[in-house]
Amino acid sequence: KRWPCWAGPDRPNMAIVCSGINVERYQNKSAFAWLREEYNRGVAVGGLCTGAHILAAAGLLSNKRCAIHWENLPGFSEAFPKANVFADLFEIDQNIYTCAGGTAALDMMLKLIGDDFDENLVNRVCEQVLTDRVRSPTDRQRLPLRARLGVQNSKVLTIIELMEANLSEPLSLIEIADHVDLSRRQIERLFRTEMGRSPARYYLEIRLDRARHLLIQSSMPVVEVAVACGFVSASHFSKCYRELYARSPQQERVDRKQLLAA
Template identity: 45%
Template sequence: MAGTAQNIGFMLTEQFSMIAFTAAIEPLRLANRVTGKTLYQWQLHSADGVTAEASNGVQVKVDRAFKDASAMDAVVVCSGVEVKRIDHRALITVLRRLTRSGAAAGAVCTGAYVLAKAGLLEGYRSTIHWENRPGMQVDFPDLEIGEDLFEIDRDRFTCAGGVAAADMMLSLIKRDHGDPVSKAITDQLIHHRIRDAGERQRIDLRTRLGVSHPKLLRVVSLMEQTIDHPLTMSQFAKSVGLSNRQLERLFWKHLGHPPSRHYLKLRLDHACQLLRHTAIPVLEVAVACGFNSASYFSQSYTEFFGHSPSVERKGAAVAA
């Protein structure tokens, strides 16, 4: 595509992620700047064709409404945490029309959910923000939704959101215009390097917890892998060659709470994400998080978060 300006349409849903949007569009601006050529052109679209409000409250003026979008080389859906509460029917109609006309389809942050709703990810690999992946996998069980930072699969490109949008766009620019151009843009962004698609979304466990004790890290990692079928504290202790008492002391020393509390928090945090981002029944959420009793799950959830699972679900359903 070298030598030909690519026309890209950014579709901004209400409460879109500002950081993901700017991380996606700035590499395009800089591609034009560092080459002295118009490699990319873009237009912004929203539901009303006037403005779109980001999740941080900033109003962005757009060029036209979704329905007025004309032919383009690629369309990028920018969404945010409220993706499931918004009626995307008008946007979906436009996305289908544009892709039928040959436009590539991309998404940043939770925009991948909109592409999935439009049926545009069938047969493609995709990714989404780690917080939204469990819910999207439940809603679209037949799709291949990975945990990568971003995914470029033929004429579909999706990313986890945040600054991962920059890595994805830089990779697309590198593909279309070469390594020197992408490196010059990376230097301008003070980004140091373009991260690979397969790099993890979340920071590693050692950094997240702020500890380096190998046995504690192995136990916590095992906890995260066994949320749906919980192990006993004795099993965790045995897995790293410790007694129950030694494991207890290890958690208190480095994390300030017992291992049972840490495990419960992991399971309830996962339950919270399922309640917020899926429509599966509360009882199924309980089972998916290792609770055999709905009443015990509700009691534990209420004690931990200060409100019941049903209240969490109702709050997530407001304006859906």
């Protein structure tokens, strides 16, 4: 496909990539070359939702801050380690604009309007789109753990945050206990009460959930997915995965491809 080449007054000020699911399979070299050319000519480029994946594939996000939807962040981080990706609502780095999608696109748009015009216009636009405030780039994409899990115990929430921050190299229960100043037995009791399972089981499940996202969103070999999620071998990973999801990691990918092709 031949992409348009604008010149002079016809050249756009900004080119935005709107993208959704299955983005990792998009390999249009002409589109990538066009994005690079427009960017090099001074056109601002941006990506909504998984649009950051396209910009990274075009080579535009090396050492740049960017945002992507939280569900796609694990696979993106593995595929493009040179990109500085954050779970923020949106990121603006020089002439590159990315947002996590959904209502974050509105927040980024309002930020751009505020930069180019004034607060009065921003407020008028907010009234038209029925929103009462402009969220900052660093506002959370997801609900806080307390609301998301329905857990009130601060110690349990701290432990879960530790687990989520250490998926590739899991902490031992002793290390976790040292962090939160509790005994192993106290942690076991808390998790049984608050989460309905042992801390080891919960930790395993969130590692497998991360693995599932990587299997679906990336082309990483299964053994690399296993390592990225803290498993010592592909066979142990496959065994645990099958026990939780009733299918192998390989079958997960096959099922996903068939679903997208349907």
